[in-house]
Amino acid sequence: MSHQYQAIGWNRQKRVYDLVVLAGVMLYIALFIGLGALLFPYATAETLIIRAAGSAAFLLLHVVLCIGPLCRLDSRFLPLLYNRRHLGVVTFLLGAVHGIFAIIQFHSLGDKNPLVSLLTSNQNFGSLPDFPFQQLGFLALVILFLMAATSHDFWLRNLTPPIWKTLHMLVYVAYALLIGHVTLGLLQSETSPVLVLATGGGLVTVLSLHLAAGSRERVVDLEKLTSVGKGFVDAGSVESIPEKCAAVVSVSGERVAIFKFDGKISAISNVCRHQNGPLGEGKIIDGCVTCPWHGYQYLPETGASPPPFTEKVSTFHTQIVNGRVWIDPKPNPPGTRVEPSRIPDAGVRV
Amino acid sequence: MNEFYVGYLPKAPIGIARRIRAVVVLLFIFAAIAATAVAIVVCRAGPAARRCKSSTQPDGGEGLAMTQGLSPQGRSEGSV
Numbered sequence: 001m002s003h004q005y006q007a008i009g010w011n012r013q014k015r016v017y018d019l020v021v022l023a024g025v026m027l028y029i030a031l032f033i034g035l036g037a038l039l040f041p042y043a044t045a046e047t048l049i050i051r052a053a054g055s056a057a058f059l060l061l062h063v064v065l066c067i068g069p070l071c072r073l074d075s076r077f078l079p080l081l082y083n084r085r086h087l088g089v090v091t092f093l094l095g096a097v098h099g100i101f102a103i104i105q106f107h108s109l110g111d112k113n114p115l116v117s118l119l120t121s122n123q124n125f126g127s128l129p130d131f132p133f134q135q136l137g138f139l140a141l142v143i144l145f146l147m148a149a150t151s152h153d154f155w156l157r158n159l160t161p162p163i164w165k166t167l168h169m170l171v172y173v174a175y176a177l178l179i180g181h182v183t184l185g186l187l188q189s190e191t192s193p194v195l196v197l198a199t200g201g202g203l204v205t206v207l208s209l210h211l212a213a214g215s216r217e218r219v220v221d222l223e224k225l226t227s228v229g230k231g232f233v234d235a236g237s238v239e240s241i242p243e244k245c246a247a248v249v250s251v252s253g254e255r256v257a258i259f260k261f262d263g264k265i266s267a268i269s270n271v272c273r274h275q276n277g278p279l280g281e282g283k284i285i286d287g288c289v290t291c292p293w294h295g296y297q298y299l300p301e302t303g304a305s306p307p308p309f310t311e312k313v314s315t316f317h318t319q320i321v322n323g324r325v326w327i328d329p330k331p332n333p334p335g336t337r338v339e340p341s342r343i344p345d346a347g348v349r350v
Numbered sequence: 351m352n353e354f355y356v357g358y359l360p361k362a363p364i365g366i367a368r369r370i371r372a373v374v375v376l377l378f379i380f381a382a383i384a385a386t387a388v389a390i391v392v393c394r395a396g397p398a399a400r401r402c403k404s405s406t407q408p409d410g411g412e413g414l415a416m417t418q419g420l421s422p423q424g425r426s427e428g429s430v
Contacts, residue, residue: 295359
């Protein structure tokens, strides 16, 4: 967490992350261009750059899209998510290299403006084999640009989290456009099944991981909680919640994270104010609920970030009866202090 | 699996560090295999791409797009 905006708040993890990404991209590009030049000496440097950058961007986008659901399925992947926006920016830069070189090579030698040529030179929208696939790639690049340009927390704060999140969900539109770009472009002339299988395999992997992660979330949402007097609902046993961690339940359509810490129980909204991260999959560190995605912190009693930070989430009243946690489904306004419920006979562990 | 790590913490627990190292190694191997396979397949497919194999553009068949529109050399300024 940081209080002031910086271009990048560098730390050791970010440096290592970016170096690894850079090394991976360089390895891919060098191998691709080296092998391409060696095996197909008639291929021009521009052509090899177009293909190397385009395929690298497409592969990297798959990695970006897989990280989210992988983290929901196994928290040990979380360090990959912490810096995912850097991967997204690299994906855009590779796509931009691909697009710029392609426009120069294919559209800059006529008397039309290259961009006009790109958008108008092929109008065969009714033909699958001759479909203007380049326009699809251009649209995807525009979306990736918008995402890369607004990836900083400055834009998250100024656009507000709902708008920012909606904008960044467009990555799925960009991915669909790129699947169309590849399928209606390169694969139309491809006789080898390798690329068809690879593209299909990538799509199936991305879809499967999202479905698996989604079905896991759905189990929580579908679980019916028993209600008693005063509207409190049974949210499970105290025993089932690990120390300094949370159980997540769905109450009146909202996910609530119930944390156990130092012999007490507190419940707050499961949705982080930063990027809607799952607070219930986080942990209490230094007395604060810590979001597993980017480490935003909230005090469990108030749902408010410790000063000087200003983020707040809703809190919920809780009771402990016969070793079970009961929760009031009605959320308190964000930042409202609620005294934690004491666990009877609980030894306080620090 | 009660380990927890956020990027600004000084050191990742050993289980998470191991998992991430394994993932990175796998991704590097995948990148190397993908680069090799895609380079071979795409570059071989190049001449036939876009169904316009060209003797002047044998490297990728992009001749179709390149010849769209009249080239500046193809007409003189002010011609009607």
